[in-house]
Amino acid sequence: MINRNSRNTLRFLTRFHHHQHNPSSQFTSKTVFDENCKQLKRNVLPTENKAFNFFNPLTNFFKNKQLGHGISCGILQKCYYGSMGGAVQRSSRFSELNDDDVRYFEEILGKKNVVQDEDKLSVANIDWMHKYKGSSKLILQPCNTDQVSQILKYCNSRCLAVVPRGGNTGLVGGSVPVFDEVIVSLSSMNNIISFDKVSGILVCEAGCILENIMSFLDNEGFIMPLDLGAKGSCQIGGNVSTNAGGLRLVRYGSLHGNVLGVEAVLANGTVLDMLKTLRKDNTGYDLKHLFIGSEGSLGIVTKVSILTPPKLSSVNVALLACKDYSCCQKLLQEAKRKLGEILSAFEFLDGQSNGFGYKSPGRCSESTFYFTS
Helix, strand or coil, X not given: CHHHHHHHHHHHHHHHHHHCCCCCXXXXXXXXXXXXXXXXXXXXXXXXXXXXXHHCHHHHHHHCHHHHXXXXXXXXXXXXXXXXXXXXXXXXXXXXXXXXXHHHHHHHHCHHHEECCHHHHHHHCECCCCCCECXXXXXXXXXXXXXXXXXXXXXXXXXXXXXXXXXXXXXXXXXXXCCCCXXXXXXXXXXXXXXXXXXXXXXXXXXXXXXXXXXXXXXXXXXXXXXXCCCCCCEHHHHHHCCCCCCCHHHXXXXXXXXXXXXXXXXXXXXXXXXXXXXXXXXXXXXXXXXXXXXXXXXXXXXXXXXXXXXXXXXXXXXXXXXXXXXXXXXXXXXHHHHHHHCCCCEEEEHHHHCCCCCCCCXXXXXXXXXXX
């Protein structure tokens, strides 16, 4: 039943996306558009309605009949996704920041945590690849979940756009303002709350830098199931919000399998406490998965509980060369067969990449592909 309803929903969305730019399509009729919206609602089982209405941004989008009808009539001719988002115009529905807003934030955060310094703003308004640039005039640095809740509740009432910011190590500009959004930085929320040596479960705030967590766990005889090249500056909240994969995914899987729970604040200031520390928990909806990889679109992750494995007794690294891609595939199959769960990583690079920008430490060869494992 669920699969059939999902197919019907996807079929409707496909038709909507296909016809929204065609003035002669059936979606130019408001009556037909409303009927299709009703059909979309019927495709959701009654027991799913609450979660669907609360978390699905598409439902709220369809509720705005004026906006929905405008799109169906071709008023908005294009819909941009991903990196093309820079082509859109700032919506007039959002307010502009004023002095009263700044004073309110200073009351709840203190002046030192309300940043208007031009040098700091210039750094926060651009990604480290210098590809995306915003024009935010304010950085807020909350120190706890309650302050995040107050910020979002106020911004929601004032229609102030917000962008959450972690370590700003992403490659797609997710933590950089598109226009003049208020930047909410979680760098001050960097405390490790608890660690259970028996279960290996760590609870920490979202602003903890990944490398600091790794150092803490190393002293306790454990390791993080996540390892990144940006570990010296990326934050665990950003890792969870982007569902970062990292170098250890082959052995430990994605964060969907390692994160046990999250605490998140919705746009209206509501705090969702899903910070579970139980590995086997089948009590209702597992809503944390909605926030893993949501990149702040559903709310701001403020705390994380994560399962950490014991530290390995030894680690060995091998650099292997292959003459063609079919050989690479056979090598991976053989590594999985011989090593099983011991295999922690299997990284691939071609010969050109291996010699790009530096001299290879290995012997010169005519091999086309290289692997480290």
